[in-house]
Amino acid sequence: MNRLTDPVPDGRAVTLPLPPAWPRYSGATAARVQRRIREGDVYAFGRERSVLELEGWAREYFQVEHALAVSSGTAALTCAYAGLGIGPGDEVLVPTYTFHASATPLFALGALPVLYDCDPVSARADIDDIAARIGPATKAICVTHMFGLPADMDALLELADRHGIPVVEDAAQAHGATIGGRKVSTLGAAGCLSLGGQKMISGGMGGLLLTNSADIHARALLLGHAHERAQEELPATSRWTGPAETGHGQNLRMHPIAAELALEHCHSLDERIAVRTAVLTGLSERLARFGFLDPPRTPAGCSRGGWYGYKVVYRPEHAAGTPIDDFVSLLQAQGLKVARPTTKPLHQTWPFQHHDIGLAGYDPQRRRPLYRDDELPHATHLYGATLAFPDKNLHQPADAVLDQYVQGIERVARRLGL
Template sequence: MKSQPAVTLPLPPAWPWYSEETADRVRRRVLAGDVFAFGRDPAVHRLEQWAREYFGVSHALAVSSGTAALWTAFHSLGLGPGDEVLVPTYTFHATATPLFLLGASPVLYDCDPLTARADVRDLESRITASTKAIGVTHMFGLPADMEAVSRIARARGIPVVEDAAQAHGATVGGRKTGTLGTVGCLSLGGQKMISGGMGGLLITDDSDVYQRALTMGHAHERALEELPPDSRWRAPAETGFGGNLRMHPLSAELALEHCASLDERIRVRTSVLEGLSDRLSRFPFLVPPQTPAGCTRGGWYGYKVVYRPELLSGMPVPEFVDLLKRQALRVARPSTRPLHQTWPFQNRDLGLPGYDPHGSRPVYIDADLPQATELYSHTIGFPDKHLHVPADDLLDQYAEGIARVADYALYRRERKD
């Protein structure tokens, strides 16, 4: 291959960005010492109002993180010891790990071998009499098959918790993810399309779920301000159940800037990443993200490609990634492994109250969830956090770098033959 790498252009700045106006607003609050609120802070109030309107839901609760939103959601459904909750193995760990804090048992199900969507047949096969809820993740922004999941849940009278942390603004049949189950959870942290650095949202139309959520993380002032006099959760709201999960007001100030521009930024980002997909589609050994008809990916959190080594002279994944990096492509193997490959899901003794090391809580090996195992082993991530603005020249260079690696693989095979 040529000594000069194919990619010479720099990546655009990584998301998130903030305006001078937002920086000034935060600065004024800091200088005034206006950095906490015992009740509902005005910025938090505006953020929750935006969420109710944008998602078309009755209730929105700002919390300290997406993980806190999931913990609150599971708590609000009354889950506890002895309860099983179905969750995908191919997801971020926080989709499942808050269940350990409640004493409940996550039961993992497999994913589609190409898209990482929930394998609905495998999900249904793992339901038992102890199953009390279903968790789904809209992985990499792609909505799960919520029609099938909802049908299964309705038939058994069990609630559905949506982890929409990676799918801001994604839709199914025109309906936004987070509104398709009993309760939806979003992360507003890190490099999400709406980011306050840290933060999360719980959204729901279920008043009882919302009221119970207030007791989990917003005890005393705010909960007592909002709960109706006849609410069964008003008495415990005075002390709550031990979770101080409020969103920080400065996080809300930061997140608010991104709310107004969300749909326009989704439009631009979709165009950029679809342009990347068009370029990658030229190479038969790469499968770009697949989006079924009737769905949109919203913010496309994560851009992952499936590599098929059998179509590139059998070149192993690590070697292929290394050669791409030599062409100065910013690519990498995914950092988040399927849950069944992590310690809590391979060991019964968690060292937590309520978990019997000799009990029946399921633990897993790769063969138990073969499709996620295979998909993860052949997935390659592209630098999507930098691809929020048009970058045609850069993407052309990425395509050139991949073509060079493909030519090298062909040359090496011919010499070998």
């Protein structure tokens, strides 16, 4: 038998191209953007029309009192934490199995992220581990709906309510996802969406903060939308009217052209979610036949919405013990666009293993949690066993090429003697 890294003698199984990568935009949207550029209509300090239209859509779609368009999902999380009054010395519980922006805004606020583990199978938040890490300095809990799968919000909110702690939902990967018929990003004190990159609503860059709290909304305006917009929107009786004259030092506004781009995706979101759900279901059904691959599973009563990230757990014990990197090389040789994930769990990154993170004003002598590589075992294991499929291309039907993916996996299985 040839070495596993040798070329497959009968050529690649996958010869068809995947659909073009998301995001896509219409000619009508391109014309509106070109007109704005031609007319110099590319900025606004106050209540910009396209931004307001986007926020109006968000309030109606998510049925919330307040929606604030910002420059990124990271900015939305920053606004949520600032809106809750999180500051120096406060602790916020954050998942380790998430994108780093769930935690890093806390550094800028002088707060302390405390990491918790995930479920060993689904990657959902581990509610028991959250409970064990709540302490007297805990001021909020962040939960990420990873890969579009809603966290167990009933259990989490019951725990949080018992301790009087607000919940921030990071729904950057879960546009329109639901649990029990309720949309995620509307269940906690604040919800945060990313409208950047390959998200199902994409302005290239952008984000949304959703909340039913007038106070959170006002503080977010002060942080990132002062002084014109905050002064225009805050009532004269608000405690924040005076500070609105200057604001609190950040410019986190969404760019009008980003809002124009994102608006195209808003009104067709549910239709595209239906297509994307069908693609996810079809791919998972194809992969479920292989005992060495565990595709993502969606529990009854949940939907993943416009999910972001299709991750499969590899079981080497069912693949003749083949190391994961060798297995990936074999799949790639068959033409499958698969890879190891690149975003490590937070506890494996520098800021969570060292006191000095190089941020001015963040005292390296301050006592804060640091983590060993094996201290959050479920996330460590999942990251080490995960394969990433090309989710940005799976926004429209792709049955023919996915059938070829199955053929490629079957070839690899035969080569391994399975």
